[in-house]
Amino acid sequence: MLEGRPIDLNSDVGEAYGAWPGGPDDLLMPLLTSVNVACGYHAGDPSTIRHTCRASVDHGCVIGAQVSYPDLMGFGRRFLDMQPAELTDSVLYQLGALDAFAKVERARVLYVKPHGALYNAIVHHEAQAQAVVEAVALFDANLSVLGLPRSAVEDACHQAGLRFVAEGFADRRYRPDGTLVPRTDPRALITDPDAAGRQALELAEWGVESICVHSDTPGAVDIVRTVARMLVSDGYRLEAFALR
Numbered sequence: 001m002l003e004g005r006p007i008d009l010n011s012d013v014g015e016a017y018g019a020w021p022g023g024p025d026d027l028l029m030p031l032l033t034s035v036n037v038a039c040g041y042h043a044g045d046p047s048t049i050r051h052t053c054r055a056s057v058d059h060g061c062v063i064g065a066q067v068s069y070p071d072l073m074g075f076g077r078r079f080l081d082m083q084p085a086e087l088t089d090s091v092l093y094q095l096g097a098l099d100a101f102a103k104v105e106r107a108r109v110l111y112v113k114p115h116g117a118l119y120n121a122i123v124h125h126e127a128q129a130q131a132v133v134e135a136v137a138l139f140d141a142n143l144s145v146l147g148l149p150r151s152a153v154e155d156a157c158h159q160a161g162l163r164f165v166a167e168g169f170a171d172r173r174y175r176p177d178g179t180l181v182p183r184t185d186p187r188a189l190i191t192d193p194d195a196a197g198r199q200a201l202e203l204a205e206w207g208v209e210s211i212c213v214h215s216d217t218p219g220a221v222d223i224v225r226t227v228a229r230m231l232v233s234d235g236y237r238l239e240a241f242a243l244r
Contacts, residue, residue, distance in 0.1 A: 004237035006244060008210035009228055010034040010146070010167075012066055012115070014052030015043035015215065023215030025052065029059035031224045033240040034210065036113045036146075039094035042068035042076025049098060053105040062240040063102055064111040064146065067094045067132070069118050076116035077183065084131035091135035099139075110242035111165070112136050113146040114153075122153040123179055129153040133160050144242055146210060150178060165241050167210045168203030170196040170227050171217045191218050193226035200227045201234055209241045 013029065014037040016022030022043065029035060035056050038044030044052070056063050068076035070090060082090070091112075099109050114122060114132060122129035129152035136143050137160050147153045149166040157164035171190045173181040181188045190196045200211045211231070213224045228238060 004232075004235050005204075006239040006241075007204050007231055007236040008033050008165075008241040009224065009231070009238055010036055010064070010113075010210050010212050011215045011220070011224065012036045012038065012212075013056070013215060014038045014048055014066075016048045017043050017045050017072065022048070024221055025055060025215065027221045028215055028224055029055060029061055031221075031228055032059075032061050033238050034062045034064055034111070034242065036064045036066035036115070036212075037098055038066050038115070039068070039098045041070045041090070041094055042066075042072065042074075042115050046097075046101075050101040050104065053098075053101045053107055057105050057107050062110050062242045063098070063107055064113050064242070065095050065098045065109050066113050066115045067091045067118070067135075068115040071117075074117075076118065079117045079121055082128070082131075084127050084134075087128055087131040088135045088138075091132055092139055095135065095139045109140075109143065110240075111144040111146055113167070119147065120180065122156075123148050123151040126152045126156070129156045133157055133162060136160075136162060148179070149208065165210055166208045167212055168200070168206070168208035169212050169214075170200040170203070171213045171220075171223055189217055191223070193219065193223045196223045197226045197230035201230060204231060204234075204236060
């Protein structure tokens, strides 16, 4: 019998675009259990998506779709006041793109994680939360949705019968209400590996099922390595939530 409580460790990958190389995916993937693959709307082009799916398979990482507002210029970090039907179709489009490349590489998309401004918007924006959940349900109701606990998207998932997975961030500071400190605040990021590891332990103890470290956080590889080591040392077992 496997020992230790399971915990997932995820990061955003496939964020190259054209000549832009993206993050240190090849160094991160051996340390991760799940990867959030950019689907082309905030980052990622067709060749990058296929390469990332292949690398995910090679490293044994579960593939999730990191869907975004259509905002390449802003890296998906600007709120867009999209109509719900338009947002649903946008998410469906991205899911279909990633699914095609995953299948070519003999893998499957097993979960969805909204990116950036969309992730933050659907904490409170009920219409957009429902639009995202509708897209997932239409595409494949067996997919999990990864998001912030106590959010509108969590409520929408429960109403639709989808599995919601609570996520915590080792490399981001939180406000008292449980939302993330905005990136415009110079205190938003945690770049000290030990501090990130301590926060990961607190989040795991609180009950999140997945811990994220952003691939574009300075020192991301060292942070992920330290977080993984501290979790295992504290008795946790690194395992993809989508396989449980």
